[in-house]
Amino acid sequence: MPTQQHDSIRHLSDRLAAFAQERDWDQFHNPKNLAMAVAGEVGELIEHFQWLTPDEAAKLPDATREEVALEAADVLLFLLRLCDKLEIDLGAAAARKLELNAIKYPVEASRGRATKYDKL
Amino acid sequence: MPTQQHDSIRHLSDRLAAFAQERDWDQFHNPKNLAMAVAGEVGELIEHFQWLTPDEAAKLPDATREEVALEAADVLLFLLRLCDKLEIDLGAAAARKLELNAIKYPVEASRGRATKYDKL
Amino acid sequence: MPTQQHDSIRHLSDRLAAFAQERDWDQFHNPKNLAMAVAGEVGELIEHFQWLTPDEAAKLPDATREEVALEAADVLLFLLRLCDKLEIDLGAAAARKLELNAIKYPVEASRGRATKYDKL
Amino acid sequence: MPTQQHDSIRHLSDRLAAFAQERDWDQFHNPKNLAMAVAGEVGELIEHFQWLTPDEAAKLPDATREEVALEAADVLLFLLRLCDKLEIDLGAAAARKLELNAIKYPVEASRGRATKYDKL
Numbered sequence: 001m002p003t004q005q006h007d008s009i010r011h012l013s014d015r016l017a018a019f020a021q022e023r024d025w026d027q028f029h030n031p032k033n034l035a036m037a038v039a040g041e042v043g044e045l046i047e048h049f050q051w052l053t054p055d056e057a058a059k060l061p062d063a064t065r066e067e068v069a070l071e072a073a074d075v076l077l078f079l080l081r082l083c084d085k086l087e088i089d090l091g092a093a094a095a096r097k098l099e100l101n102a103i104k105y106p107v108e109a110s111r112g113r114a115t116k117y118d119k120l
Numbered sequence: 121m122p123t124q125q126h127d128s129i130r131h132l133s134d135r136l137a138a139f140a141q142e143r144d145w146d147q148f149h150n151p152k153n154l155a156m157a158v159a160g161e162v163g164e165l166i167e168h169f170q171w172l173t174p175d176e177a178a179k180l181p182d183a184t185r186e187e188v189a190l191e192a193a194d195v196l197l198f199l200l201r202l203c204d205k206l207e208i209d210l211g212a213a214a215a216r217k218l219e220l221n222a223i224k225y226p227v228e229a230s231r232g233r234a235t236k237y238d239k240l
Numbered sequence: 241m242p243t244q245q246h247d248s249i250r251h252l253s254d255r256l257a258a259f260a261q262e263r264d265w266d267q268f269h270n271p272k273n274l275a276m277a278v279a280g281e282v283g284e285l286i287e288h289f290q291w292l293t294p295d296e297a298a299k300l301p302d303a304t305r306e307e308v309a310l311e312a313a314d315v316l317l318f319l320l321r322l323c324d325k326l327e328i329d330l331g332a333a334a335a336r337k338l339e340l341n342a343i344k345y346p347v348e349a350s351r352g353r354a355t356k357y358d359k360l
Numbered sequence: 361m362p363t364q365q366h367d368s369i370r371h372l373s374d375r376l377a378a379f380a381q382e383r384d385w386d387q388f389h390n391p392k393n394l395a396m397a398v399a400g401e402v403g404e405l406i407e408h409f410q411w412l413t414p415d416e417a418a419k420l421p422d423a424t425r426e427e428v429a430l431e432a433a434d435v436l437l438f439l440l441r442l443c444d445k446l447e448i449d450l451g452a453a454a455a456r457k458l459e460l461n462a463i464k465y466p467v468e469a470s471r472g473r474a475t476k477y478d479k480l
Contacts, residue, residue: 153290153291156286156290157287160283160290162283163284163287164280166280166283167277167283169276170276171273171277
């Protein structure tokens with residue numbers, strides 16, 4: 001099965017760049033502003049969960065789940081824009097971080113524990 | 121050139137699921153907790169920018185840029201975990217959101233304006 | 241019993257202004273930067289709670305509770321600085337907001353329901 | 361001039377507690393949920409500033425300034441609820457934090473520098 005284009009971080013990032021350029025929005029899309037926009041969208045994301053019990057949050061009604069999906073998308077889209085402007089390859093950074101996490105959180109030491117690495 | 125695996129949202133998400141399962145972390149990774157973790161990481165991301173001018177933020181020293189890359193990766197990783205747990209395909213949601221944004225922000229009406237769609 | 245000075249929003253805000261002025265920090269304390277600083281501190285605050293169950297979060301060990309107290313203080317301190325720079329009287333704004341909330345959330349309609357006012 | 365009641369952190373906190381109790385909202389107001397609510401409100405606060413230049417953010421139109429005042433109030437109100445539920449005296453914590461900051465940021469070493477204390 002071929003990968004769908006929207007599964008590609010690079011592809012999404014390029015589409016966003018074109019979207020902003022068409023609208024002459026690069027003047028607003030500097031890294032400082034984009035970091036704020038990510039934070040703003042995360043605020044909207046978290047509001048969906050704040051009054052729910054963990055069980056309720058794990059079983060969202062379909063309509064809410066779609067709202068959450070679109071908020072999560074907003075976070076991703078601004079995060080991609082931020083990385084694009086800083087010439088950060090987000091997929092590669094995520095792979096690097098996963099490797100660092102594998103070192104910081106060895107399987108044996110961290111099994112079943114939500115303890116930060118510096119306290120393991 | 122073939123797409124690198126870490127450019128694939130699905131591939132990253134699957135690696136994260138395996139990482140968590142090996143460590144028996146699924147007990148902590150419910151959607152409510154993961155939404156909080158996304159917010160926590162965004163806080164760390166934004167701290168890199170808070171005292172910089174927009175110009176300084178656009179020209180980060182290499183060492184800072186790498187720190188920002190790893191913070192952005194943390195945001196992505198928890199966002200992917202959140203979506204995985206909610207059975208949300210984040211790439212597909214991003215594509216849907218882009219299409220909605222194209223409708224909410226027509227090129228002519230929104231050119232050069234950082235105005236929210238409901239005030240255009 | 242006389243009110244202690246640190247219970248006064250105005251008093252705390254004035255102490256912060258003096259603290260910043262002594263250090264020549266007003267150059268960094270513009271509203272945009274301060275809004276980011278509030279968000280950064282909230283990220284640190286929320287990290288204390290993200291892996292805890294609601295029950296665990298309600299019964300923090302003393303050491304954690306003191307860490308949370310100091311993070312909450314950081315949020316307040318930057319929030320006060322932000323308001324000071326915008327010439328917003330935060331205590332008066334809080335009183336206004338409480339009055340608005342009393343209208344938006346009538347006791348009968350909202351009893352026992354975490355529903356946003358526009359859906360009551 | 362006597363202190364106005366809404367300048368008192370304790371007074372505001374007590375009013376909030378009564379407001380929640382009347383509406384039977386304490387069931388939702390556990391510390392985990394309230395920490396999320398603080399983060400959600402900060403997201404709304406920061407959205408007001410994200411596309412503004414630092415100069416624009418420092419000179420908000422009156423209508424925007426009032427919106428910001430009410431968002432800042434929301435942050436304070438949930439922060440007070442959080443502290444109340446954890447039996448944290450937020451004013452006292454802020455005073456403690458100010459004293460710690462005076463030690464971490466000596467006037468001479470930190471004058472004119474937005475450098476974190478551990479890098480001074």
